[in-house]
Amino acid sequence: xxxxxxxxxxxxxxxxxxxxxxxxxxxxxxxxxxxxxxxxxxxxxxxxxxxxxxxxxxxxxxxxxxxxxxxxxxxxxxxxxxxxxxxxxxxxxxxxxxxxxxxxxxxxxxxxxxxxxxxxxxxxxxxxxxxxxxxxxxxxxxxxxxxxxxxxxxxxxxxx
Amino acid sequence: xxxxxxxxxxxxxxxxxxxxxxxxxxxxxxxxxxxxxxxxxxxxxxxxxxxxxxxxxxxxxxxxxxxxxxxxxxxxxxxxxxxxxxxxxxxxxxxxxxxxxxxxxxxxxxxxxxxxxxxxxxxxxxxxxxxxxxxxxxxxxxxxxxxxxxxxxxxxxxxxxxxxxxxxxxxxxxxxxxxxxxxxxxxxxxxxxxx
Numbered sequence: 001x002x003x004x005x006x007x008x009x010x011x012x013x014x015x016x017x018x019x020x021x022x023x024x025x026x027x028x029x030x031x032x033x034x035x036x037x038x039x040x041x042x043x044x045x046x047x048x049x050x051x052x053x054x055x056x057x058x059x060x061x062x063x064x065x066x067x068x069x070x071x072x073x074x075x076x077x078x079x080x081x082x083x084x085x086x087x088x089x090x091x092x093x094x095x096x097x098x099x100x101x102x103x104x105x106x107x108x109x110x111x112x113x114x115x116x117x118x119x120x121x122x123x124x125x126x127x128x129x130x131x132x133x134x135x136x137x138x139x140x141x142x143x144x145x146x147x148x149x150x151x152x153x154x155x156x157x158x159x160x
Numbered sequence: 161x162x163x164x165x166x167x168x169x170x171x172x173x174x175x176x177x178x179x180x181x182x183x184x185x186x187x188x189x190x191x192x193x194x195x196x197x198x199x200x201x202x203x204x205x206x207x208x209x210x211x212x213x214x215x216x217x218x219x220x221x222x223x224x225x226x227x228x229x230x231x232x233x234x235x236x237x238x239x240x241x242x243x244x245x246x247x248x249x250x251x252x253x254x255x256x257x258x259x260x261x262x263x264x265x266x267x268x269x270x271x272x273x274x275x276x277x278x279x280x281x282x283x284x285x286x287x288x289x290x291x292x293x294x295x296x297x298x299x300x301x302x303x304x305x306x307x308x309x310x311x312x313x314x315x316x317x318x319x320x321x322x323x324x325x326x327x328x329x330x331x332x333x334x335x336x337x338x339x340x341x342x343x344x345x346x347x348x349x350x351x352x353x354x355x
Contacts, residue, residue: 006190008285009182011232012260013193015225016303020200023221027207041203045195052191052289081192107188 010107017108021123035125035146042129047137049130053080062138066097069140074101077134082107103127106146122146171250178258181236185259194288201300211297218299222306223313229260230311245340246270248317249277252308252338261285279308281334284327292328299323305336316344 024037053059053076063069074086082103092098108123124146132144204214233239237255242248246267253265263285269278286301299305305321312319318341325331 006262006285006288007187008190008193008262009185009260010188011185011229013188013196015229016193016197016200019221019225020196022224023200023217041199044199044202045192048195048198048289049191081189081195083189107192 013107017123017126035122038123038126039129039132039144042126042131043133043136046130046133046135048133049077049081050134050137053077056080066099066140067091069135069138070099070101073131073134081130101131170247171254174250174254175258175264177237178255181255181259182262185236187262190262190285190288194285197286197303198290201298205298215297215299215302218302219306219309222303222308223310224306225303226307226310226312227314229307230314233259233311244274245317246274246277248312249279249338252311253279256311257281276337276339278324279336279338281336284334287328287334290328299326300328301326301334308336308338313344318342318344 020041021034021038024034024041028034028037057076063072070089074089078084078086086101087104088100088102090100090102092100103124106124106127108126128144128146132142135142135144201214201218204217205211208214208217233256236259237251239251239255242251249267253267257263257265257279263281263283266280266282267277268280270276281304284301286304290300292298292300299322302323305323308321309319320339320341321336323335324337325333325335327334
């Protein structure tokens, strides 16, 4: 099994991700559609990530509660993907089944400059997709979206 | 049989340079990179259906990346003019692959004219966790061939790069054949010189 600590340069990812966004851009009509595409691609990554993390951590039991699952995802899975745990995990005060995971510098948004005709694009839709994929794979279907906050951070919202 | 076209000292210097730059490059978990690439390949297979078209699309995307990546490579490596194609190949193998992907690559199998060689990748982060169905004609990592072609085009070298062996297809090593086709004349430079 491949060592979890293996690294590549951030540049390599930046070029790849940028090219991926370009590819999808050429096939869609609006920034909204592009975010959906990134979300879709992210879901596949999420499902695979959960599989790999589960095998690597030799997990026997499935997380049963929503909070436990979100904690697992925002720490263990996040660490596996991004080398760090998520900046925070919060529960919404007004909506009982809504949670927020904060990530101040999502790797997807660090390198991609948005062309003006796609003004509202948030590349963290990719991360939101990954999150959705993980949760879905663990039988916690959720609506996950990415929202940019005034400080440069992005928070995938989960509605579990 | 292996032909060493560069002195060991030069090649070792390139390897040391590659290692130095790699140490300084901001890094990320390979897994995320690998899974992102895997997801892209799956998407292309879905969209394009025909395996040859996927191979071509991967190469094309790589070409686009190569044209941009070469700037970062030149800026960080300080490599200026390579005296011959053998040096170019060694720099790609020992410096470029190392600094971007963290892997060691060997250059072997030179032809007599020193215009073609093979790059051997023992380790390929793109292909971790991947299994291909048997008898599929996909060159999963074909993006790498495009990157090489695009980058060299920007330094006036027209090359062909293609996989001849691929561990995902059952071979023991990944081998990219690199062929120099021509040195591109820089027409703009000629114009300036004339004025």
